[in-house]
Amino acid sequence: xxxxxxxxxxxxxxxxxxxxxxxxxxxxxxxxxxxxxxxxxxxxxxxxxxxxxxxxxxxxxxxxxxxxxxxxxxxxxxxxxxxxxxxxxxxxxxxxxxxxxxxxxxxxxxxxxxxxxxxxxxxxxxxxxxxxxxxxxxxxxxxxxxxxxxxxxxxxxxxxxxxxxxxxxxxxxxxxxxxxxxxxxxxxxxxxxxxxxxxxxxxxxxxxxxxxxxxxxxxxxxxxxxxxxxxxxxxxxxxxxxxxxxxxxxxxxxxxxxxxxxxxxxxxxxxxxxxxxxxxxxxxxxxxxxxxxxxxxxxxxxxxxxxxx
Amino acid sequence: xxxxxxxxxxxxxxxxxxxxxxxxxxxxxxxxxxxxxxxxxxxxxxxxxxxxxxxxxxxxxxxxxxxxxxxxxxxxxxxxxxxxxxxxxxxxxxxxxxxxxxxxxxxxxxxxxxxxxxxxxxxxxxxxxxxxxxxxxxxxxxxxxxxxxxxxxxxxxxxxxxxxxxxxxxxxxxxxxxxxxxxxxxxxxxxxxxxxxxxxxxxxxxxxxxxxxxxxxxxxxxxxxxxxxxxxxxxxxxxxxxxxxxxxxxxxxxxxxxxxxxxxxxxxxxxxxxxxxxxxxxxxxxxxxxxxxxxxxxxxxxxxxxxxxxxxxxxxxxxxxxxxxxxx
Numbered sequence: 001x002x003x004x005x006x007x008x009x010x011x012x013x014x015x016x017x018x019x020x021x022x023x024x025x026x027x028x029x030x031x032x033x034x035x036x037x038x039x040x041x042x043x044x045x046x047x048x049x050x051x052x053x054x055x056x057x058x059x060x061x062x063x064x065x066x067x068x069x070x071x072x073x074x075x076x077x078x079x080x081x082x083x084x085x086x087x088x089x090x091x092x093x094x095x096x097x098x099x100x101x102x103x104x105x106x107x108x109x110x111x112x113x114x115x116x117x118x119x120x121x122x123x124x125x126x127x128x129x130x131x132x133x134x135x136x137x138x139x140x141x142x143x144x145x146x147x148x149x150x151x152x153x154x155x156x157x158x159x160x161x162x163x164x165x166x167x168x169x170x171x172x173x174x175x176x177x178x179x180x181x182x183x184x185x186x187x188x189x190x191x192x193x194x195x196x197x198x199x200x201x202x203x204x205x206x207x208x209x210x211x212x213x214x215x216x217x218x219x220x221x222x223x224x225x226x227x228x229x230x231x232x233x234x235x236x237x238x239x240x241x242x243x244x245x246x247x248x249x250x251x252x253x254x255x256x257x258x259x260x261x262x263x264x265x266x267x268x269x270x271x272x273x274x275x276x277x278x279x280x281x282x283x284x285x286x287x288x289x290x291x292x293x294x295x296x297x298x299x300x301x302x303x304x305x306x307x308x309x
Numbered sequence: 310x311x312x313x314x315x316x317x318x319x320x321x322x323x324x325x326x327x328x329x330x331x332x333x334x335x336x337x338x339x340x341x342x343x344x345x346x347x348x349x350x351x352x353x354x355x356x357x358x359x360x361x362x363x364x365x366x367x368x369x370x371x372x373x374x375x376x377x378x379x380x381x382x383x384x385x386x387x388x389x390x391x392x393x394x395x396x397x398x399x400x401x402x403x404x405x406x407x408x409x410x411x412x413x414x415x416x417x418x419x420x421x422x423x424x425x426x427x428x429x430x431x432x433x434x435x436x437x438x439x440x441x442x443x444x445x446x447x448x449x450x451x452x453x454x455x456x457x458x459x460x461x462x463x464x465x466x467x468x469x470x471x472x473x474x475x476x477x478x479x480x481x482x483x484x485x486x487x488x489x490x491x492x493x494x495x496x497x498x499x500x501x502x503x504x505x506x507x508x509x510x511x512x513x514x515x516x517x518x519x520x521x522x523x524x525x526x527x528x529x530x531x532x533x534x535x536x537x538x539x540x541x542x543x544x545x546x547x548x549x550x551x552x553x554x555x556x557x558x559x560x561x562x563x564x565x566x567x568x569x570x571x572x573x574x575x576x577x578x579x580x581x582x583x584x585x586x587x588x589x590x591x592x593x594x595x596x597x598x599x600x601x602x603x604x605x606x607x608x609x610x611x612x613x614x615x616x617x618x619x620x621x622x623x624x625x626x627x628x629x630x631x632x633x634x635x636x637x
Contacts, residue, residue, distance in 0.1 A: 212361050213394035215381040217408035217459065227407070231398045304398075 051283035060277055070280040074288065079268070083288055086265040089180075090248035093187040094195075094241045100188070101195040101240065102233070108196070109203035124193050132190065136257050139186045143258065145175035173260060183259035187248050194243035202236025203229075231304075238305040245296060249289035265289060310372065312337045312463050312495040313358055318367030319519075320353050327353040329519035330367070335463075337372075340489050340496045342506035345516030346542065351499045354516075355465050358497065359388050372462060386463040387456035391471060393448045395440040401427070401451055402436030408459040426454035429488070446477045453485075457492070466498045470505060482509050503543045507531060515539050532567075536633055540565035547571065547604045551635065553579075563633050568594070570629040571606035573615060577624030579604075583615045597623065 007015075017024045054067045073079060108120045127135060142148050153159040166172040166179065173179030206229065214224040252266030263271070265285055273282035300306070315333035319326065328350045335341045343351040356362040357369060360381035369376050376384060387408070395404050402423050403410075409419035420436075427433055430450035440448055449469060456464055469485075470478045486509050489496045500506050506513045507527040514524045515538070523530060523539045534540035537548040546565040549557075554564045557578055569592070581599035592607040593614060604623070608614065615621050 207392065207394065209390045209392055209394040210396065212359075212381070213388070213390055213396075214407070215361075216359055216386075216388045217455070218382045218411045219407075220382055223411055227411075228396055232396075 047283050047286060050279050051287050053280045055278045055280055062279060070284045073281055074284055079285075082263050082265060082268050082285075085262060086249055087292060089184065089187065089264065090245045092184060093191065093248045094244045096184070096188050097192055097195040097244045098199075098237050098241060101192060101199055102237070105196050105199035105203055105233075105236075109200045109206075110208070124196050127190075128193055133253070135190060136186060136254055139182075139189065140177050140258055143176035143182045143185070145177070147175075147177065149176065177258055178260060180260060183255050186254050186258050187244075187251070190254065191244040191247050194247070195237075195240035198239035198243075199233055199236040202233045202239075206232045234305045238300045242293070242297070246289060246293050249292065310337050311335065311370070312339065312372060313497065314368075314370040314373075315354070315357075316368040316370075318354075318357060318369055319365045320350075320357060320362055321365045326519045328357065328364075331519075331521055333514065333521065333524075335495060335497060337495055338493050340486065340498065340509060340511045342498045342500060342510035342513045343516060344500055344503060344506040344513050344543065346501060349516035350519040351501075351514075351516045352467060353519075355388075355467055355497065355499045358463065359386055359465055360384050385461055386465055387459050387461035388465040388467065389449075389452045389456050389469045391467045391469070393440075393452040395448055395451055395455070397440055399440075400436065401432070401438050401440065401443070404440065404451055405436075405455045405458055407455060412459075422458055423454070426458040427451075429457070430454045430484075445472050446481070449473065449481065453488075457488075457494075461494065463495045463497060466496065468499055468501070470500075470502075478505070485509060507543070513543075515543060517542070533631060534565055534633060536635075537563050537565070540631075540633065545605070546631075547602075548633075549630075550602060553600060553602060554630075554632070558630070558632070560632055562635055565631045565633055566625055566629055568605045568607045570625050571604065572624050573606075573608070573613065574622045574624040577622035579623045581621060581623050583617055583619045583621060586614070586617060597621075599623065 051070055052066050052068070054063050054065070054069050055061070056063050074083065104124075108117070108124075112120045140147075144150075150159060150162065153162050162176075165181075166175065171179060171181045171184075173182075176182040176185070210228060210232070211224055214228045215221070219227065250266050252264065252270045255264045255267060265288060269282045269285045272278040272285065311334050313333065313335040315331050318328060318331045318333075320328040331350070331354060333354070343354060345351045353362060357364055358371070360376065360379060360383075364377065371384065371386065396407065399407070402420055405423035405426050406414075406419040409422055414422075424433070424436060427436060427450075430453050432447060432450050432454065435443070435447065435451075440451065443451065449472075453469070466485075470481050473481060482505060485496070485498075498506070498510065507530070510527060512524060513527055513530050515522045515530060517538050523535050525533075530539060531544050534544060534546065540546035540548050544565070544567060546567050549564045549566065551561050551563050555561045558564075579599050581597035581604060583595060584598050584603075585596040587594045589607075592609055595606045595608055595615065597604040597606065606623070
């Protein structure tokens with residue numbers, strides 16, 4: 001007789017799960033699937049539903065009748081301006097993040113070894129450990145008119161450069177902390193780790209021999225970058241840009257603290273659902289980033305961004 | 310004319326002398342093998358020719374032209390990498406045509422040339438596939454086609470058959486040799502497998518500890534090793550220590566004798582204890598211990614076989630004992 005006569009409940013349960021792996025799978029997956037399916041997708045669905053209702057502007061009550069009028073409201077000049085401003089900002093931040101992150105990620109993936117690798121990871125991750133609000137207020141101090149940046153430029157007798165820049169339309173302002181440029185700088189800083197890490201992961205999967213092979217076949221370093229390194233890093237860049245792009249589209253705190261008084265999508269959602277009580281319009285605004293991200297991913301796939309995966 | 314010349318070339322990595330004062334002369338159209346254990350400097354030598362490494366000291370010439378300041382992309386040599394290094398985001402035809410694309414050839418002519426190269430390595434019709442959809446042997450052929458399509462003056466091969474199974478390896482050995490003869494290109498081939506080096510190369514350089522120990526035709530390396538290392542590494546020969554050789558011949562130097570030339574006898578110059586027997590099919594390998602030296606003999610199946618622990622006499626024909634110089 002192989003099996004012992006008396007077994008504990010735990011052992012019998014283990015045996016049962018071993019004989020029926022499907023039961024184990026269901027037990028493991030049920031809680032997260034319920035969470036994702038009901039709580040997360042459910043609220044997303046509720047949100048989508050809200051956007052098809054409208055508000056009665058006289059009574060302030062929600063009219064629960066299916067309509068596209070709330071979406072039409074998005075295209076009024078004032079609202080469309082918000083969308084355009086946010087998307088432009090998100091695109092600029094993504095581009096700048098990618099350009100700055102790539103060399104950092106390249107160094108981390110190809111050259112940093114041992115101790116330096118650890119230092120690198122710390123350097124990239126550390127900003128994520130401190131409070132988001134603290135970082136933003138720190139930047140406000142750096143960028144303010146009486147801030148350290150102005151002070152340093154004065155010391156270098158270069159403040160005329162800053163003055164000249166701030167006098168430019170759109171990007172300029174009274175000081176960096178109340179300019180669109182300030183918003184841009186802080187966005188790029190805050191989302192940077194989300195861009196560096198995926199690019200680094202993608203670059204780490206490119207063996208050195210692949211770059212050598214390209215050189216061996218006559219490609220100058222710039223050509224190797226264009227034809228081998230960049231296409232192979234593209235899935236990482238796209239993954240990183242999903243973060244930077246969508247986080248910028250949805251953020252409402254950074255532009256609130258640093259920048260002009262002109263609104264971004266996140267702020268619009270915040271105001272419409274809060275003070276104005278216009279839940280349908282807030283929902284319609286919230287759908288905009290989802291649609292834009294969908295289009296963005298579709299375009300990236302069409303361009304072959306995921307071919308090297 | 311010499312295809313590749315090394316003049317006292319060294320490549321040091323910190324305190325490690327990966328290549329240490331190597332002189333080398335590879336003739337045009339030659340199939341040249343660099344053979345040695347791992348860490349012996351053979352791959353570094355190949356990388357020095359390709360331009361991935363720069364020499365710490367010494368001169369490298371390719372067809373008479375000094376290449377010390379020439380980056381890899383300006384050298385008329387191409388490499389077949391050990392891991393093949395095929396570009397995963399390109400299909401087979403674009404992989405093969407990569408060098409021509411870089412050289413500025415139009416899509417049509419370069420695809421035509423790539424098709425011909427694929428045809429040459431018997432992979433016609435595989436152009437549209439991805440490298441990930443190919444077997445190891447097929448990837449190896451693509452890597453070969455990708456290098457050859459550029460018509461290099463020297464083709465470098467870094468353990469190209471290492472990742473293939475035995476049967477495929479033997480087949481590729483034949484094919485590489487045929488290809489080299491057809492094209493007349495100088496092949497420089499790095500391997501740690503002596504069988505591969507001996508069967509394919511016109512000449513073999515044996516590496517150890519960053520130096521070349523012996524250069525010669527496969528027969529020379531195999532039958533006439535100059536030092537014990539070559540006898541042991543290349544031929545798995547028995548190396549007799551100088552003291553034993555002095556007693557047997559009066560010459561005070563080490564000597565080599567091939568396992569298949571050792572015979573059992575009633576009476577002979579060396580008495581040995583049998584320490585192990587293994588059946589190899591065609592032959593039986595017998596290990597002995599004689600005066601503190603381990604010896605191996607390959608006995609044909611029809612020869613009388615000793616038993617474990619027997620004390621037997623070993624003998625050999627005149628001329629089978631090959632005297633060497635002391636050293637590595």
